[in-house]
Amino acid sequence: MKVGILGDRKRAQVWEKHLRPLKAVQEVVIASTLKDIRGSYCCILIDDSPHNLDLLADTIRLGIHSYLVAEIPTDTEKLRKVHSYSQESDVRVQFSHWPSLSSATQWMRSQLPKPAFAHIHRESVHHSFSENRQKLSRQWIDELAWIIKWMGVRIHRIEADTPASSLVGSGIRIYIKFENGSTASLYHSTIGTDRIHRRIAAGPKISLDCDVLSQSVKRVESNNQGHLNVYSKSFEATGVAGLSAMLFFKAIKLGTETTFTPFDALQTSLVIKKVDSLLRMTRSDVT
Numbered sequence: 001m002k003v004g005i006l007g008d009r010k011r012a013q014v015w016e017k018h019l020r021p022l023k024a025v026q027e028v029v030i031a032s033t034l035k036d037i038r039g040s041y042c043c044i045l046i047d048d049s050p051h052n053l054d055l056l057a058d059t060i061r062l063g064i065h066s067y068l069v070a071e072i073p074t075d076t077e078k079l080r081k082v083h084s085y086s087q088e089s090d091v092r093v094q095f096s097h098w099p100s101l102s103s104a105t106q107w108m109r110s111q112l113p114k115p116a117f118a119h120i121h122r123e124s125v126h127h128s129f130s131e132n133r134q135k136l137s138r139q140w141i142d143e144l145a146w147i148i149k150w151m152g153v154r155i156h157r158i159e160a161d162t163p164a165s166s167l168v169g170s171g172i173r174i175y176i177k178f179e180n181g182s183t184a185s186l187y188h189s190t191i192g193t194d195r196i197h198r199r200i201a202a203g204p205k206i207s208l209d210c211d212v213l214s215q216s217v218k219r220v221e222s223n224n225q226g227h228l229n230v231y232s233k234s235f236e237a238t239g240v241a242g243l244s245a246m247l248f249f250k251a252i253k254l255g256t257e258t259t260f261t262p263f264d265a266l267q268t269s270l271v272i273k274k275v276d277s278l279l280r281m282t283r284s285d286v287t
Contacts, residue, residue: 040064046069053075072145
């Protein structure tokens, strides 16, 4: 297939190197304008600008399968349009949500398609106040999206606050109960003394504990005799971009959903709005 890459030339050249080894790719075109990728079967949009969803909507309307490489957009109304356009045009769209696209997460989902419980524990070392606030926002959104994508069920209730309510930017706590009875929680502190990042998911007989920093997963399963079998598996932290492109091309070929779809991004944006509202209420109570 012919693949167009639209965006910063240096970053586009890096992506071209990821694409060249893939058998599905016959030709790669690096372009600076949308008209230069017309005729491409699919495209990779490298765009962190506030208008990237508008560009994505344009490629969808042209019938080009599209992969947006950027932070997860949170503009709900634009995401509604992108989702609607992709459904109407039968165009595959993928977002570069790296927590969902990592090899460790892909393996975890193959072991446990529908968790009954998920938990994320993340602590980072304190830096400056402004840096903490900016990093915290993007990081908890990524983790929240990981939960929403994997659980894949309508939400019944959300609770959110900060670990230290008097310290804005000190972190966030989120609790979610889903309509099928499953639950998820997220704890993220920016004032820790050490770096910790774990993603945990569990079902009736299996538990998966991923140390994100080392990209290792511990799998614990209960057998018929009630004994616990423990198995550990490690994954390469590199190569996620190439894997994500391969998953994108596979979805196009099979006509299946991409790993992180416009619907996933839309659902995440709706939860973000609710969480932001709850956090504002918490801050107003403190003041």
